[in-house]
Every structure is written in structure tokens, then in C-alpha cells.
Amino acid sequence: MINETKRAPIGKYISQIYRKGNSFISKEISKFGIGSGQIMFLIELYKNDGISQEELSEILNIDKATTCRAIKKLEKEELLIKVKDENDKRAYKLYLTEKSKSIEDNIKNALNEWEKHISKELSQEEVNILINMLKKICKSKNIK
């Protein structure tokens, strides 16, 4: 057994890579009025234009308050519009705007650039192994 106190744990590396990614992506996208905290909401919206705020919160596994704050910021920057759901007056559907549609490529390029940076030091085989392990962790019931 490796001594847990002697080696830097997985969580620490994950956190370091996450923070560096955040800072890299922020630099690339801040010119569009998007903070790193909102990007994943926008990415999900590119996949599911017209999704409800509640569904978005569920899919991303992010609490309602945080989702609400991110949506408000994106709305303020005219990157999405909220439309009352005709079938459920308390619910909102979220739609991309011309502005957010026009920057879709820029956003995705920023994410792809970061992905390239991450995987530059790894062989394709290592990338595949890494993805499989990370997927295993994400799917684990222990971290739900």
C-alpha cells in the first residue's frame, strides 16, 4: 500500500489541472462576456437548445441556485433568452441567441485548445487509458 500521506493524491492533481484549465479557458473566452463558471451551461445549451433550466441543472449535476446565477449572467450578456414554458408556467426554457450562436466555434476552439494542451505530453494510448479511468471514476456510485 502506498502511504496516503506521503504522495500527492489524485484529488490534488485533479484540482490543479482544473484550475489551470479554468484560467486558460477564461482568458480565451472573457472577451465574449463569459466567465469560466458559465461555460459548461453554454456548452450544454449548444447541445440542447430549448432545454429547461431544471433539466440543465440536473444534467450538469449542479444545484439550482448556482444554475440560476449562471443563467442570469448569460442572459445579461445576451447569450441566452428565457422563455416561459407554455405547459408549465413556473418553468423556463432556455434558448441560444444570435450572439451565442455566432461564438459557438470560438468557445469550442478554446476547449479543444485546452484539451490539446492537456494531452500533449501523453501518447494516444495513454490518453485512452486516462479517459477510461476518469470515466470509471465519474460513473462510480461513490462520488454521486
Next chain:
Amino acid sequence: MINETKRAPIGKYISQIYRKGNSFISKEISKFGIGSGQIMFLIELYKNDGISQEELSEILNIDKATTCRAIKKLEKEELLIKVKDENDKRAYKLYLTEKSKSIEDNIKNALNEWEKHISKELSQEEVNILINMLKKICKSKNIK
């Protein structure tokens, strides 16, 4: 070559695991008045009691403004004290308090618990491989 657009990228999994870890650890430590954004500063302070604010910022690779905010919150919760550096009146040294010393084990246990959750689905060999790859990514000049 794997098609970048067809598979979930490393960055996405890293982000998911990070966010889940944040939420897990937050639950464990919020009772001590510590938010997940401050924990890494406290962990560093456990290693380097008396470190300067500037050094802390450098070691963690976190900008001065964010470091300043985190330090203020920890100070407010009486988890650290700032003392003017005798040799440099503009600088501050940061010291643990009785309160932060008394909860060191709780903080470290929360991190260890999360580490166990992450690695539960992996064999010891996989854990070693994963750590080596994450370390490689962290050390890469591409993501500095």
C-alpha cells in the same frame, strides 16, 4: 485518431470530478466555517506555518486578488492571523490559530475520504498509473 468531437474530453471529466469533490469536501468542512475555495490555502498553511501571503499565492499558482479574498475569509473565521513582516513592512506572514490547528485532522480526514471515494473503483496499479499521468500533465510546460 479518435475524433475529438465524438468523445467526452479529458477536461470534461476533470471538471466533473473536481466539482463533485468540491461539493463532497464542502459538506464535510462547512461546519468549521471554511468554504471549498479556502481549503487549499489552509492545507498549504498546515505545511508552511508562517509563510507570507505572496509565497502562498506563488506556491498555489493563484492570483493575488483571489489569495487575498481567501485569506480575508479565513481571518474572519479566526482560522489564521496576519502578522506584519518585521523585515518588510508591506508584507504579511500568515499563522495558524488554535482553532485551525484543532481542526487539522478533520480537514485532512475529509480530503482522505474524498481520495478513497475517487480511487475505490480502481486497482492499486491503476491508481499509480493515473497519478503518474496526472503528474505528467501538471508538470507539462504547456499548461503553466
